[in-house]
Amino acid sequence: MRVTMVGTGYVGLVSGACFSEFGHSVICVDKDASKIEALRRGEIPIFEPGLDKLVAENVAAGRLSFSTELADSVRGADAVFIAVGTPSRRGDGHADLTYVYAAAEEIALALDNYAVVVTKSTVPVGTGAEVERRIRALRPDLAFDVASNPEFLREGSAIEDFRRPDRVVVGTESDKARAVMRQLYRPLFLLETPFVFTSRETSELIKYAANAFLATKITFINEMADLCEKVGGDVQDVARGIGLDGRIGKKFLHAGPGFGGSCFPKDTLALVRTARDAGSPSRIVESVVAVNDARKIAMADRVIAAAGGDLAGKTVGVLGVTFKPNTDDMRDAPSLDILPRLIAAGATVRAYDPEGMKAAAALIPGVTWVTGAYDTMADADVLVIITEWNQFRALDLSRMKRLMKVPVVVDLRNIYRPDEMAEAGFSYHSIGRAPVQAH
Structure with missing residues (x-):
């Protein structure tokens, strides 16, 4: 054809x-x-x-x-x-x-x-x-x-x-x-x-409904992560415990800094507007949009708190800036909210992403872009993991500790184990799990 x-x-x-x-x-x-x-x-x-x-x-x-x-x-x-x-x-x-x-x-x-x-x-x-x-x-x-x-x-x-x-x-x-x-x-x-x-109308709605539902799952587990931090729970165990239920499923239950990309932010917002115009507002999706927007902004505060409450004159290393791994897409990436706030707080930001740096450089002024993961860590007061590229999952922890001025890691994707990081000498902060200090 x-x-x-x-x-x-x-x-x-x-x-x-x-x-x-x-x-x-x-x-x-x-x-x-x-x-x-x-x-x-x-x-x-x-x-x-x-x-x-x-x-x-x-x-x-x-x-x-x-x-x-x-x-x-x-x-x-x-x-x-x-x-x-x-x-x-x-x-x-x-x-x-x-x-x-x-x-x-x-x-x-x-x-x-x-x-x-x-x-x-x-x-x-x-x-x-x-x-x-x-x-x-x-x-x-x-x-x-x-x-x-x-x-x-x-x-x-x-x-x-x-x-x-x-x-x-x-x-x-x-x-x-x-x-x-x-x-x-x-x-x-x-x-x-x-x-x-x-029908055409049903087909058009299926697309929006699918993306809104997945965005809702992400937002739900992020709110459960916040609750876990308050009550001493572990969000990864919560996600596994509910995800094994066939009615729920395990996909899109990974707590993190909020969803981004070319689809979820745009499509949830469009569905909200369509529902309002039709006289049938979607309160759940409206909440998802609001919670997700606030979450991305709040991630910068987590980094500042982990660094002792003040970033003035300090260096922050950043691993990953695209909204997800295996893409160079920067649309609505959490880094677009996080990095400018770190810079505004007085930090020097050194960042690396395997594919997204060219696009990110035009969107986030004031960042020093480096050529490799370890280059972000030289004399850093805190290291932030924003995107879970595979090459960030098995870093040499001993080398990291030698490079950093202060061994503090904020892992917004939960790709490391708290006990492993504490044993390696790091103060480690993740999502929906209790922070740990170096042993």
């Missing part, structure tokens, strides 16, 4: 490459000429494990190409995916659909045959209907359908998520569109992947 993917951001590029791996002929379109030229040279604009190899193989096989010309790319397509950005709109938190509607109108003017126009971007309920209305207004005689096909890709494991998803959700009332979508995802039918065929 012929597929056009409008947008070469995270979702568009990964989805386009994976569809080409399925054997379809895919053109990825973007207005950014420099990005398209870079992709043609094999330069991938985002860090996603395995994506560079996947793109290169399918370009070489002739199944994947890149273009700035939307009209030429759309003609003859069986399916046209809209995978453009839907950032939170300034002022009201609604998803900004400017790019979605602009793409839909361009597609309408270019289509020359029946095609399914598919919203892959995360969009509020009713967007598919508005996309259809706009296309119909421009081309009343055009044969087309509009479907919703939300993505559920996790940054850092997106390729595997596309190839072996938990489920595929398709929203359409058209039998013809359903047949096209079945053919596009045929390899997954052979793997007996669960498919949910439903």
